[in-house]
Amino acid sequence: MIERRHLALSAQQVDPLSWFTGTHVPLVFGAINLLYGWTLAFVAWRSHPEPRLQFAGVLICSLACVFVHVRTRPMKRRIGARGGAIAVSIASLGFVLSAIGYSGLTFAIETWWAPFGLGLVLASLAPYLPTRTLLILGLGSIVVTAPFAYWAVSDQVFRWGPVSTIIIIMSPAIAAVIAAATFSYAVVSRMLPLIEKRSETFVSTEGPLDDAAEQAERRRLAELTARAAPFIESVARARKVSDNERALAGQLARHLRDDLVTQSHVSWLDAVADASRLVVIDPDLRASKMRAPQRTALKGLLQAILETPGADSGSLLVELRAGEDGSTAVGISLDMELPEGRRIMHLAPYYLTLSTAVSDLEWNRDRFIKVSFNLPD
């Protein structure tokens, strides 16, 4: 049974971590197209009246792969249907140029590089677009290019009938659409149930506290009770309360209450800040409202930022503000000298993991790191 949402999500959306280095896939496909297409164009150089059209067509198809590569780099917004349509349009242009170059020539359509090149561009989109979009774009490009290709070359094809000609011309592109759509659907439909139905009751969450945690808690208790406990003990043993002791009890109670309130407002983010030079602005105490996956993902990103070479950890600022709809807006900024490419590759896994736990995640590309996102209520 095909579920609609399995058609509406891409492999990258379901598991972004698997694809942050996967942007090399379009480059590999582009290189294959360049190698295959230019080899065939070179071999047939003398028999072509316009051989440059084949070289240009191959180059344009490979550029479409480069476009997909650039648009699917880790910190970019998802390529989406529009980006996919641009890539497919560029590849279709290369295809049409090749068809124009072959019009009027007798050649073996079985080894025509252009349908293969179009197919490679369609296949390179497989991890980044949902099945539905892949089918629409793929079938759309076939519907547009097939009649043109048939019109350009069919007069010179004598071995095959019209049906066979159109099938042979378009079979690499059709196979690519089927392959891309199947891949996208297979990954999403298999991975989503595993993510959604992963065991929560079966996962072992209980475990002994470590020594450090126990000692820290005992230390905290000792600090809280350091002044009041000896006082209470002396009063209890004397069984008498003087006016001075009543006044002192009032002072101690006020201090103790303040300490307890302060302690109850200490969040996990403050603990991260204590261990670094991170500055936290959280007037609405939103950090404590974050769910465990959000905490883990944000903590991972903060640690990675602090460990990034060239980062001025003293300038790392995290600000949390409550929204009117109950959400929390989070902003992170940091001064950083590292070149963007290295910075992105270092932080991409953390950034992408954070994207699975929050909404409206944005990445600013200047020399500062600026990340902002919303935590749904």
Next chain:
Amino acid sequence: MRMGVLPRAVAARVITGSVATVGWAVGTATILFTFPVLIETLARRDRLADLLLPLLMLIVVLAGIAAVVRWRRRRVVVIYLVVAGSATFVYETALLRSDPALITDGLYLLNRPNIALVVVGVAATTAITGILWSLLGYLVANAVILAVTISTGVEYRPGFGPTMVFAISVIAYLTLAGIQTSQRRRVPDFDRLEAETQRWSRGEDLSRHTTAAVHDTLLNDLSIVMTSSGELDERASERLLEDLEVLRGAEWISHTRDIRTVDVEDATLRNELMRMVSDFQWRGLSIHVTGTGSGIYRLSPSVAAAAVGAIRAAFENALRHSGAAMAELEVIYSAESATIMITDHGSGFDMSAIPADRLGVRGSIIERLQLVGGSAQIWSAPGEGTSIIMTLPVAEVVVPQEESHHQEMS
């Protein structure tokens, strides 16, 4: 609640398996599109009388692909290669006997079933097995071509198609393997981060408990003193002292400790695992054992015993309920823990459908590991097989393994 990110090993298995699914889809489409080409080509050559046998052979190949998709077993794919290879032989022989000229101007039509042989492999979970299945299909395709040449006496050139498809399969699997290797270096240990978050959450709970205890005892006691008329009766005095005892004891902070002893016989676990693998193979479940790392690690006897028991229970489940003929056991060590991953490609099950009072998996795997400081995570869904990841504490690193690139950078 945990993060919506699968462990890399599980994600890699799903993605590589999906590439195999692509092979089945492309194989099916290739054969389906061959039908009109076959009919039109024979009609143009006035050979429609010879159509039936090649047509039937294409249907046999399609049925074979359907069987592979349905059962997804290694044995079924081997049978498919034999049956579809034979059907391809009959298909090509029949066409060449009908019109030998097809070898020069109809090669595209002739070698379509060969492509279906190359792309239809088993649901591979690693790049190397995917490549090996493609290679096997490619060899069968070439054997068929050789047999057709011998049988018909026509010099048969296989054409670009099967070789091209084989090359693309290899490149796809290698690219995937490259991505996954790069991922392993770059993706951080989110399990460790999750453990830190859980530890902090437990610490937060504890802090809340402490705050509440101080509030309910010391702060109330100070109020009693503030509102006292000057004398404290015996009951009030005793209450104050009892409250102080509660704070001094602070039992909610204490926890039990697991005292581990190191087994001097460090080959026990390995030998036990090998015996178990042999035992299950004899009972019908092939177990593929892999692992990474060059170090030598020692587990405490109690941890080793729990690991063996839990692994045995996992394989028993796979043998009895999954319908799979093969399972994989992967062992990965770090300085702190041993991770054991068991996967089968069987029927899987719906975790949410298991009643809460069923103790099978919970008792024999999860609680057994929890008792020795370990944990277990299970991923399964109907039709998608089962993956179990067990994590166990390492008692001693005898010989450390080389640090990964990612660890060096951080």
